[in-house]
Amino acid sequence: MKHELPKLPYELDALAPVISKQTLEIHYGKHHQAYVNNLNNLIVGTKFENANLETIIQESDGGIFNNAAQIWNHTFYFNTFSPKPQVEPSGKLAEMIIKDFGSLSEFKEKFNKAAATLFGSGWAWLAMDSNGHLDIKQESNAGNPLKNNLKPLITCDVWEHAYYIDYQNRRPDYIQTFWNVLDWKVVEGRL
Amino acid sequence: MKTKTIILLNLLLGLFTLKANSQTPTTFTFPALPYSYDALEQFIDKTTMEFHYDKHFRTYYNNFIKAADANNLNGKSMEEIFTNVSKYPIQVRNFGGGYFNHAMFWEVMSPNGGGMPEGKLLQAIIESFSSYENFVKEFEKAATTLFGSGWAWLAVDDSGKLFIAQLPNQDNPLMDIAPKHGVPILALDVWEHAYYLRYQNKRADYVTNFWKVINWVKVAENYKKTLK
Ligand SMILES: [Fe+2]
Ligand SMILES: [Fe+2]
Numbered sequence: 429m430k431h432e433l434p435k436l437p438y439e440l441d442a443l444a445p446v447i448s449k450q451t452l453e454i455h456y457g458k459h460h461q462a463y464v465n466n467l468n469n470l471i472v473g474t475k476f477e478n479a480n481l482e483t484i485i486q487e488s489d490g491g492i493f494n495n496a497a498q499i500w501n502h503t504f505y506f507n508t509f510s511p512k513p514q515v516e517p518s519g520k521l522a523e524m525i526i527k528d529f530g531s532l533s534e535f536k537e538k539f540n541k542a543a544a545t546l547f548g549s550g551w552a553w554l555a556m557d558s559n560g561h562l563d564i565k566q567e568s569n570a571g572n573p574l575k576n577n578l579k580p581l582i583t584c585d586v587w588e589h590a591y592y593i594d595y596q597n598r599r600p601d602y603i604q605t606f607w608n609v610l611d612w613k614v615v616e617g618r619l
Numbered sequence: 620m621k622t623k624t625i626i627l628l629n630l631l632l633g634l635f636t637l638k639a640n641s642q643t644p645t646t647f648t649f650p651a652l653p654y655s656y657d658a659l660e661q662f663i664d665k666t667t668m669e670f671h672y673d674k675h676f677r678t679y680y681n682n683f684i685k686a687a688d689a690n691n692l693n694g695k696s697m698e699e700i701f702t703n704v705s706k707y708p709i710q711v712r713n714f715g716g717g718y719f720n721h722a723m724f725w726e727v728m729s730p731n732g733g734g735m736p737e738g739k740l741l742q743a744i745i746e747s748f749s750s751y752e753n754f755v756k757e758f759e760k761a762a763t764t765l766f767g768s769g770w771a772w773l774a775v776d777d778s779g780k781l782f783i784a785q786l787p788n789q790d791n792p793l794m795d796i797a798p799k800h801g802v803p804i805l806a807l808d809v810w811e812h813a814y815y816l817r818y819q820n821k822r823a824d825y826v827t828n829f830w831k832v833i834n835w836v837k838v839a840e841n842y843k844k845t846l847k
Pocket of ligand 1: 455585
């Protein structure tokens with residue numbers, strides 16, 4: 429199965445100034461595309477040749493896992509954003525956040541801390557276990573909570589390439605503004 | 620006369636403040652950049668050097684000083700610390716590595732660098748990698764294929780042989796957690812912050828340009844220190 433780069437659900441300049449056009453051009457157009465190309469090359473002649481991304485993520489390791497998970501993570505990350513986002517969680521998700529974190533601001537604070545303190549490259553996640561319990565996870569490099577049978581709801585890419593053009597060393601500023609383009613409607617749809 | 624008294628008073632006051640906080644002055648220094656920010660333009664731009672040295676490096680240093688105070692590391696050598704790094708909290712590994720690795724990185728580059736290694740070092744490279752060209756190829760491969768953040772290293776193993784290492788984040792070959800122990804003599808930072816403003820996703824171009832600024836005299840010095 430040939431993997432394809434999924435289309436972005438908005439224009440490249442739609443998230444500026446939170447995420448600039450230049451960052452999206454490179455992040456989506458170069459990095460995300462490279463993971464797709466790499467995976468297509470790596471799976472030729474392996475048992476993953478006809479597998480879907482989720483199966484590859486669950487069953488592979490090394491370069492195949494890294495590239496497959498990076499495709500999945502980036503698609504999930506880019507799809508969370510909208511130029512006209514729903515700015516707060518509602519309904520069931522809002523209730524779950526209050527139950528597990530106390531309040532939306534306490535949740536954000538905890539998530540921001542996880543994203544800011546992750547050492548090196550990786551992803552901060554909000555994920556749900558099979559009992560409907562929410563938790564925040566730090567994953568290095570291509571790490572993904574699917575591997576631990578958790579359901580991902582939100583992710584923040586904290587590889588430096590995600591923010592270096594716009595924020596340089598100020599990762600906390602990127603994480604703060606990240607919420608301004610995060611569409612809670614999309615997140616609710618993932619429950 | 621009056622000025623002298625004031626200076627003396629200030630000195631005494633300073634000593635008092637130190638004592639009151641019961642802090643030992645740190646034995647770890649923040650090294651000056653041995654060239655100007657724009658001196659390595661063939662390899663890296665001025666803006667990147669400013670952020671890299673003045674923000675990233677300084678933050679690693681400041682955080683390491685805190686970790687050093689908290690773990691009574693003052694007076695110890697970095698080699699000694701790294702030999703036992705797994706016994707300390709993770710901050711010592713991450714920030715101590717960030718401090719030491721960058722300090723070494725600045726030193727092994729020079730605006731008058733480039734060219735080729737000579738003498739004993741060149742001989743050792745040929746012995747360990749069969750040719751200089753092959754060494755370049757293997758080092759570039761280590762630097763370009765490292766997934767995520769980290770460093771490419773040229774190091775001397777316990778039998779005196781050279782080897783290339785690819786280590787994640789701020790780890791280095793002196794650390795007890797490294798898969799193979801060695802004394803590093805050349806370092807290349809491949810965290811994205813090291814090259815993103817100039818090269819973006821094109822890490823391979825950054826790695827290729829590194830050869831233009833390597834201070835082989837310094838690398839040879841580092842190598843010589845390992846010969847005993
Ligand atoms: Fe990314
Ligand atoms: Fe660095």
